[in-house]
Amino acid sequence: MIDLLTLLIQVGVILIAARVLGYLFRKIHQPQVMGEMVAGILLGPSFMGWIAPNVSAALFPPDSLNVLNALSQFGLLLFMFLVGLELDPKLLRGRTEATIIVSHASIVAPFVLGSVLALYLYPRLSNEAVNFVHFALFMGTAMSITAFPVLARILTERKMLRTQLGVIAITTAAVDDVTGWVILAIVVVLVRASEATLPFWIILPGLATYFLIMFYPARWFLEKLNSYTKKKGIITHNVLALLLLFVLASAYATEFLGIHALFGAFLAGVMIPKSNMFVHGLAERLNDLAVVLLLPIFFAFTGLRASIGLVNNLEMWFFTLLIILVAVLGKFGGSSIAARWSGLSWRDSSALGILMNTRGLMELVILNIGLDLGVLSPALFTMMVMMALITTFMTSPLLEWVYFSRILPNKPYPAAPADPSAHKLIPQESILENVLQEGEGPTETVPAQLAGSPSSQIQP
Amino acid sequence: MKYILQYMILVLFVGLGLATVIFFGNQLEAPPDIHGVWLLETNNISECTTLAQLDSPNTMQLSQSGQFLDISLGTSDEIRFSARFKEGQIDSPKDNSIHLVLDRQSTPYRLTGSLILPGCEAGIPVSYILQPAEKSSIEGLHP
Numbered sequence: 001m002i003d004l005l006t007l008l009i010q011v012g013v014i015l016i017a018a019r020v021l022g023y024l025f026r027k028i029h030q031p032q033v034m035g036e037m038v039a040g041i042l043l044g045p046s047f048m049g050w051i052a053p054n055v056s057a058a059l060f061p062p063d064s065l066n067v068l069n070a071l072s073q074f075g076l077l078l079f080m081f082l083v084g085l086e087l088d089p090k091l092l093r094g095r096t097e098a099t100i101i102v103s104h105a106s107i108v109a110p111f112v113l114g115s116v117l118a119l120y121l122y123p124r125l126s127n128e129a130v131n132f133v134h135f136a137l138f139m140g141t142a143m144s145i146t147a148f149p150v151l152a153r154i155l156t157e158r159k160m161l162r163t164q165l166g167v168i169a170i171t172t173a174a175v176d177d178v179t180g181w182v183i184l185a186i187v188v189v190l191v192r193a194s195e196a197t198l199p200f201w202i203i204l205p206g207l208a209t210y211f212l213i214m215f216y217p218a219r220w221f222l223e224k225l226n227s228y229t230k231k232k233g234i235i236t237h238n239v240l241a242l243l244l245l246f247v248l249a250s251a252y253a254t255e256f257l258g259i260h261a262l263f264g265a266f267l268a269g270v271m272i273p274k275s276n277m278f279v280h281g282l283a284e285r286l287n288d289l290a291v292v293l294l295l296p297i298f299f300a301f302t303g304l305r306a307s308i309g310l311v312n313n314l315e316m317w318f319f320t321l322l323i324i325l326v327a328v329l330g331k332f333g334g335s336s337i338a339a340r341w342s343g344l345s346w347r348d349s350s351a352l353g354i355l356m357n358t359r360g361l362m363e364l365v366i367l368n369i370g371l372d373l374g375v376l377s378p379a380l381f382t383m384m385v386m387m388a389l390i391t392t393f394m395t396s397p398l399l400e401w402v403y404f405s406r407i408l409p410n411k412p413y414p415a416a417p418a419d420p421s422a423h424k425l426i427p428q429e430s431i432l433e434n435v436l437q438e439g440e441g442p443t444e445t446v447p448a449q450l451a452g453s454p455s456s457q458i459q460p
Numbered sequence: 461m462k463y464i465l466q467y468m469i470l471v472l473f474v475g476l477g478l479a480t481v482i483f484f485g486n487q488l489e490a491p492p493d494i495h496g497v498w499l500l501e502t503n504n505i506s507e508c509t510t511l512a513q514l515d516s517p518n519t520m521q522l523s524q525s526g527q528f529l530d531i532s533l534g535t536s537d538e539i540r541f542s543a544r545f546k547e548g549q550i551d552s553p554k555d556n557s558i559h560l561v562l563d564r565q566s567t568p569y570r571l572t573g574s575l576i577l578p579g580c581e582a583g584i585p586v587s588y589i590l591q592p593a594e595k596s597s598i599e600g601l602h603p
Contacts, residue, residue: 379525
């Protein structure tokens with residue numbers, strides 16, 4: 001039975017905490033989403049449960065958390081759909097060899113280093129119920145994630161989307177996003193295989209059928225909806241309902257087949273035709289609900305599961321530092337060395353490494369999946385959440401220090417040359433047409449809105 | 461040609477790296493899974509007033525992160541220890557209030573040892589038995 005009064009108070013408190021912390025973090029030049037993530041942690045046992053345990057117990061009684069969990073899961077489904085919606089396949093198609101190397105190196109280096117770290121952490125922070133291979137693959141995947149929405153927001157706010165660095169960063173992050181989710185899907189299937197209700201001989205053809213449906217009949221159907229919408233000049237309620245049903249069906253199919261509902265929502269977003277009207281129209285309708293109301297609930301729920309009190313001795317703090325060090329070394333090191341090797345200057349390579357090191361809420365999504373699957377222990381989950389917060393927090397000041405403070409105040413950032421052949425690293429201009437138009441238009445990119453850019457309020 | 465070489469190095473790096481990690485990782489031994497609710501077998505709660513006053517004095521909840529344990533007695537979280545599992549034994553290094561030895565031969569697992577609590581400073585001998593796992597609908601929530 002849902003205790004409606006408790007739920008209303010919970011959501012109210014979460015909203016207030018998220019808005020206040022988001023505002024305060026914007027004041028110190030951090031993304032709003034960073035403040036919202038910290039608000040979630042503060043509402044959990046790490047802070048409120050520690051200083052006011054009775055208030056915490058009254059506000060978040062264990063029996064009430066199933067409803068909060070359901071709301072946060074629904075918010076994540078919408079969020080992943082919006083992330084997929086923004087991901088333009090054109091970004092993935094027209095890449096040069098150099099961007100392929102940089103994007104793959106930015107995944108491979110942290111993935112391998114994360115797996116090596118698993119050798120050290122497994123006997124200390126896991127138990128024999130967890131298979132080592134699953135543990136290592138999961139640690140590798142969690143280390144390789146980049147927060148595409150936060151990164152896009154930083155690039156938009158700094159007016160870097162048209163620069164050479166911005167083009168490479170957004171392309172690399174888009175590739176990382178897709179690759180990261182594919183790797184995670186494989187890991188989730190492996191982990192769930194041991195307890196799967198469906199045998200492999202049903203899962204594999206089931207997945208093949210799902211992808212076939214998504215790439216052919218579903219795409220055809222979406223194109224028809226797109227044409228209809230163009231004629232009408234507006235996304236009608238019926239079209240919106242059909243699209244939401246499509247997201248739910250896709251999420252249901254992937255959850256049923258043992259991957260995760262979030263993959264289905266993400267792929268549904270990727271499949272949406274990338275016409276400006278469709279993408280913007282859908283984002284306008286769904287973005288506010290997902291970002292303002294539902295994502296803070298997810299952050300609060302994550303905060304309730306993370307307890308810094310579990311990291312209660314020097315050895316545990318050493319593990320946390322080691323995790324942060326390996327995460328930064330793998331993502332920053334891998335990206336910047338590969339970028340330098342591909343011809344970028346040291347400054348641009350470092351800036352790219354810093355941008356790719358932003359993990360943000362995408363990392364929190366993956367960590368929650370790890371905790372649900374039982375691959376991450378509670379203390380390791382908390383350490384990884386701290387890593388996600390710190391790597392996101394360090395992005396803005398480091399970028400300022402390494403990149404912006406070195407550029408004279410009145411001098412424009414180095415722009416991408418008009419002739420793509422002038423620099424090997426510049427992809428064809430048309431590839432980013434969509435992103436660039438959005439970046440300079442009255443509204444920002446969807447990821448920028450998702451990351452809570454202060455100027456991202458969309459007028460109805 | 462340069463990019464092909466770079467890509468080959470990348471593929472080699474990930475292939476060799478993962479193979480090495482899996483080879484060495486499969487030889488590692490993680491602590492046994494002792495996470496869950498344990499039930500007191502011994503019938504001596506009256507010897508310890510602190511224990512006797514708890515909501516459910518017979519239960520011990522154990523949250524495990526590898527070797528690191530968060531133990532609470534009863535259900536109201538009034539008595540809580542941070543402890544460590546090493547070489548088959550659970551100890552709380554800060555206050556020595558708990559010392560338990562795991563019997564892995566027993567099915568289900570059994571913990572025997574002593575608790576030192578206010579009201580029973582001399583220590584009370586205890587034996588706990590692991591309850592069949594009841595999968596929580598939400599993992600990782602802390603009291």
